[in-house]
Amino acid sequence: MNTIAAMTRRIIPAVATRGRIIAMLLIGAAGIAIGVVLRRADATTTDMTEFAALFGLTIFVPLVALVISTASLGSLVEDKTLVYFWLRPLGRWQISTASLLAGLAVLLPLILVPMGILGIVTGDTDALQGILAGSLVGLVAYTSVFTMLGLFTQRALAWGLLYVLLWEGLVAGFSRSAGWLAIRTYTDGALSRVGGSAGSIVDPPQGATILIVTGAIVVTSFVVTTWRLNTMTVD
Amino acid sequence: MGVGRAGSGSDPGKPSWVSQDWSGTVVLVNTATTERTSSPSAVISAVAVSKSWGSHQVFSDVTADVLPGVTGLLGSNGAGKTTLLGMLLALHAPDSGTLSVLGADPATAGPELRMHIGYAPEHHNLPNDVAAQDLVRHIALVHGLPKREATTRSSDALWLVGLGEERARPVGTMSTGQRQRVKLAQAIAHGPKLILLDEPTDGLDPVQRDDMLALIRRIGTDFGIHVLLSSHLLEEVERIADNVVILSNGTVRASGRIDDLRTGQGGMTAILDSGVELVAASLQRSGYEVAVERNKVSVGTTEPLEQLADALRDAIAENGAPLRRMEPVKQTLEDLFLDEVYGS
Amino acid sequence: MTNVPPPPPIPSQVPPPPAPHASPTSSAYVAQPAPPAPPLPRQRADNEVLAVTNLSKWFGDVVAVSDISFGLGPGVTALLGPNGAGKSTTLRMIAGLAAPSQGTVEVFGADPRKDKDVRGRIGIVPQQESLFQEQRAIEFVALAGVLNGLMDPTGRAREVLEIVELDPADTRPISSYSKGMRQRVKVAQALIHKPELLLLDEPLTGLDPRQRLHMTQLIRSLGEAGVCVVVSSHVLDEVERLGSRVMVIAQGRLAAQGDFHEIRALMDDRPHRIRVRSSNARTLGGVLLTGSGIAGLTVVDGESLIVDTDDAATFRGTIAAVAQAADVRLLEVQPLDDDLESVFKYLVGR
């Protein structure tokens, strides 16, 4: 459907502004620099993977996804340009699809490249695959949730940070039951399932569970976003 | 123009009304005594001013005077109106040529000059949680009014713009109309000699706009403050401005008193509810060339209007045509603007 | 031009005794206490494009629009009203951007918020200036074409850009455009799919005189071409030039609709005020007073008279003859309150 393609091509530049790209790449470069320094100080592979998991999956992936995805629909609402997509003879699900695709199109290179380099720096191919798997799961899940969040509140960035730092950082770490609701459990799970036992969570969820939950997150976010588009007041 | 204490010995280059010792007080005297190159009564005069932003030339060799009273600054979008206001406030200097505002050169006397100029910007945003009274008082203090004077005059200014009761309310709780009045109050509170208004009626509905225009007219006449008003709505400028400066792609197409600029083609027009052809025919019989457009009769003449007026009246009376509107042909400001800028 | 039969005129009341030289600012136009006529069902014209019935909207307990009903066909309608009267809320509900709290909006019989096909027949020029800044004009307008499912969006985009006098080959981004040019880009994107209902929210603000002239001519020609155009605006002089029907909304209610001259004529509790400049004001004044229908008369100076008359038609018919008889030269006859601005002010209570 070229309508979806046209909208996606329009959202990408609105989302990937120069300032955001540079800031995210800087953070990625810093993580890699630390990885290199740790490597030169001949830290063990498990240490390196642990650092990659800590830096990558708890800071870098969610933060980058947050900054980019909240803007895909959020910037349209804030700039009051959503009307040029919304008041058209097309189903609103096409707008949700376009915003998700735009987010993924920007985030895939922006996340997987630095994380791949970090994985290589650990020097262990299993760790590399684990890191990439974890990042991919994180990328897909966070993108769909934060794209939806961008439509609900103007302060999506603040709420997103709160979720990542408080909920995922603290709460999910302590209580096992809360863990099931935190995306980090599944990104870490994917890391340890694919990358051997380097994951930081004691018994990570089964591979199948990870895929099912991630899929469920994407679908529910998509449905809620479309419902919201249909019922919201557009400026 | 009020007369203050005569300035003590001041720098010869600067007009006598401004003594320059920063730490001490700055004294203002009647500006009439100073010598100036252009017409003595000009509030602002530009001589061969050029200015460009990078490659975009905004002004090329502009020479114009802004006369006392209310002056309309007209120009199509991008003609440099906002840039001109910035130069008058000495926020950016012209690339070449000299500019004189209230007798002083903005390039050298910038800060003292801004002390005597009020500025109401085009945008509507003002600090929402600050009370109108505090905002106006703060701006008056910043323009050099002593503390007690600032308090009394800011309250006066708010009463004069019609915001008496609401002056203690935060600006955020005010309507667009009220916010425009607060902007006007902060521009006049500190007793400026000249105020620059950028699209003051933007966003107002017809009723609010009427009040604002009447207020601006009063400021330019009763309050004795010169007003330079940048606007797109020519009907408004025509209603309240004495003079006009018309800018178009870098040059001044016309400047001076509106009435002097109007080209008065002789002739009269009449709008009739019916019997237009009959009236036209009887006028032609008495030797006038007549143009008819729907229900409007236009009659041109070279000799004075008196005979034509009588002939028109008689033609209408004899044919019993109901007269809705009759007036001498007068170039409206819009026609003047369109002629000057587009020569259409 | 508009063949929608105007709603039944308000049953004419017995004109109250002429108010003693009522100045326009004294009393709001309050419908006189008419005998309670049964509410007539609104007749629906066959070519009705837009039907609004009992539309209301409130934000919390603030009522923005209360119980407005009207129907519009092809032609231009100017939506007028003071700030905060519910004008742009009404326009946004017509476009389907905002959901009504009560009542229905039907465009070609369908609800624009729900029916995706009818949205293809609506074009909107929003008030806000923001567009996709980095895009070129041709890209932005072509995007609207694609989203409307046009076969040749870029070709059609070139056409509409030329209609609004913008250069399709211009490679500069929209962010570098002036306010007037941006306004025209917005109009182009609203015209690309040949909408049958076109909504313009304050299209004239920020335009300089020449651009305003062109925009008015464009709107007028669209109306004559059979598009149902609804324009909300504050620039009454331009709206008057549109020569369109007007709809005035005050305090969230529909105050009046129709041709503004006819609305003025309906205000029979307001005498017509006319300024007459002549060679001898006092003589003319004396003679006029002997005639009938003069409610009030003010001598401004030796030449100017301000006349308040209840019977404007007779006054117009006789003024020339009266002046001729009294051998007074007529220099100017200016009606002061039958322009749109005065009608607006009388309706809105000032």
Add this chain to the structure above:
Amino acid sequence: MSNTSAEIFDRGYRAYEGPRTGIGTAMRSVGVSTVQRALGLRRKFRFKIVPLLTVAVAYLPAIGFLAVAILLPADLAGQVVPEYAGYFGLINILMVLLAAFVVPEVMGSDRKTGMFGLYLASPLTRWHYLISKFVAIIMVMSLVTMLPVIFQMVGYSFLEIGPDGFVEILKTLGRIIASGFILSIFFGLFGMAASTFTDRQLFASAAIVILIVASEAFTSTLVDQANAPDWIRIFGLLTMPANLIARVFGETGVDAVRIEGLSDLGSLGVWVGFCAVFVGLITVGYRRLEVTK
């Protein structure tokens, strides 16, 4: 002549022809309004939370130490002499709050509310404006950096366990004031620099917090785990000023933050270097700001 002579007074506009105050008063007025906005005075409650919370927390240690000193018997109290540098450790953290939330609010709001445009159209130039803003910010910050420590010192000297002798008291007071300024000026300029480049205050706050936390995290991991040279820690935005304060107090106690291999003068040089960079950023940022283009 009737005995009552009625008069109608002209309440019209009175042009002010009297003497006008110079630029100093204008700057003070901007300063006063800045302090009000910083402390959330005359404003909605939510603007008062961060400033008042920070000031309150700053006084807790002083009150705590004093309470302990009062309750303990005289001889034991002697051991509880506080290390002033340690006190500044806590204040350091509070400065992050002030720099991240109060400074962007004070700087960014003028641009957002159009006040900056009105200031430029007044006798103030943008440099007068920035100076008055800076001075106001320093005064607000010294509520947190100096007063609590001075309060504590005064308390201690009453209990005769603080510095005794006039000269000693003066020296300690001097050191406290110097340390107070070190923190106020550093974090003041840092906050101003960060809020120059973005109009959205949330971005500025986030950038400040992230930069501080990240700089500390990276420098400490590099030094501790990757045994990088100790002077790398000068790039820790909390460590660097704390190190200078430790030099000012000449303390070598366990919790005094000292960067090895860096002389006292070197510490001062680094601090001045950072401040210079921030001033440069502010100047570049504010020179570009056009109001009437």
